[in-house]
Amino acid sequence: MSGFAYVVKDGKVEQPTMRAALGQNGGLTWIHLTTNDERAQLWLSGEAKLSPYVIDSLTATETRPRCDAVGDGAVINLRGLSSEATTASDPLASIRIYAMGGCVFSVTRKHLSALQAVREEVESHKILDPGDLIAAFAQAITEELDPVVAELGDSLDDCEEQISGHRAFELRRMVNKVRVQAIGYRRFLNPQRAAIEKLAGLPGDWLRDDDRLHLSAAADRAARMAEEVESIRERAALTHETLTDLRGELLDQRSLVIAIVAMVFLPLTFLTGLLGMNVDGIPYAHEPWAFWGVVGVCLAMALGITGHFLRRHWFE
Incomplete structure (x- = not known):
């Protein structure tokens, strides 16, 4: 198990050990774990003393984007791009977040590309509270996904322009690849949009008005990407049928x-x-x-x- 911690207080950013970060009051305390074993559960229960429900949510093997209110805080699961190998059915890495008051716990099982961008924002004093941190994650994830979804649409546009009987066999494989990728992204983009929208509407002082505006903007962007992915999937299905007909002809x-x-x-x-x-x-x-x-x-x-x-x- 590996991880890091940040404490943002009085305009200063510190990186103590995870154990030393516990119990800090005021500002923002962010503790992040990177793990795929049971040691995270033991640390979160023994050291952080979180509830069993929160621990299960943070360390579950399979997750989909969601947002659940837990007392005065919330559990948020988001999905973003990863530099590690992924499958076609599960192309996005997850980050599980528990936010309450001035403290945030986050857990990833695979490397999340947006994590480094968020850390840089924390170190540059742009993130001051839990709302800022979660909004930063939502924005970084959607900003990284946007060009990927756009590239899928461009690839399908190229295939549609090149449709001909002579290239039907080759284009059929390309369209099928785009279709599989779109289906994989579609599984997570719709629930992620719903999760961000729900988070933006949760009551609580730890979410400020500007945080809610940033979350709403990220939700709108996720909704647009979800609509684009759905359009790509339908277009890919129609193009695949056209290429199949051309192949038969x-x-x-x-x-x-x-x-x-x-x-x-x-x-x-x-x-x-x-x-x-x-x-x-x-x-x-x-x-x-x-x-x-x-x-x-x-x-x-x-x-x-x-x-x-x-x-x-x-x-x-």
Whole structure:
């Protein structure tokens, strides 16, 4: 288990040990744990003396964005980008936050990209209370996600512009990848928007008016991203269907060409097989012009059959 602590008081920012940070009054005390084992539960219960409900919320294995009022504080779960490997179904790392009065506890299981940006804001004296800290997390997470969602839309735009029968196979894989990513983000963006909106409306002195405004702005941005992801998912589904139809049409065209070629050569194969029998009585077998005569007949038959297919528009 690893972690850090900040104490912001009287305009000063200190970084004591996590144990020393406990019990600090006034300003902001932020204690962060990075862990995926049971030692966090033991520390939070033994040292921090948090309630079992809060500890379970902070250390749960699987979480979705949410916000629950707990006494005079709140438990908030948010999701953001991570530099660690993630799965398509779970593409975002979680941060679990418990805020009460002037104290904030946070826990991450995977590295959260927005964490460093928030730490820099704390160290530069831009964050003075728990409301500022949570609003900073909400804003940093949505700011990082925004260009990623926009890039998904741009990728889908490129695929739609390049749709053609010749590239249907390649584009189908690209569109499917965009669709899977959009579904993964969609699972968390909608509940995250609802969680931030609920947090902005919670009663409590530890959330000031400017904090609520920042949270509302982050919620609006999350809502816009959720709508964009939903639009991308629907567009990807339609594009995937279009590419599937193009793929089927391309296969039908190739099958038609193969069938026409086979039909052209079928009578020629019959003729050459008939004349190639090793028996007596084949007409003109000993004539010097017989070979070229058979070649001419075969060419005439091939041209005649091909012309018939052209007149019937079988190649269109």
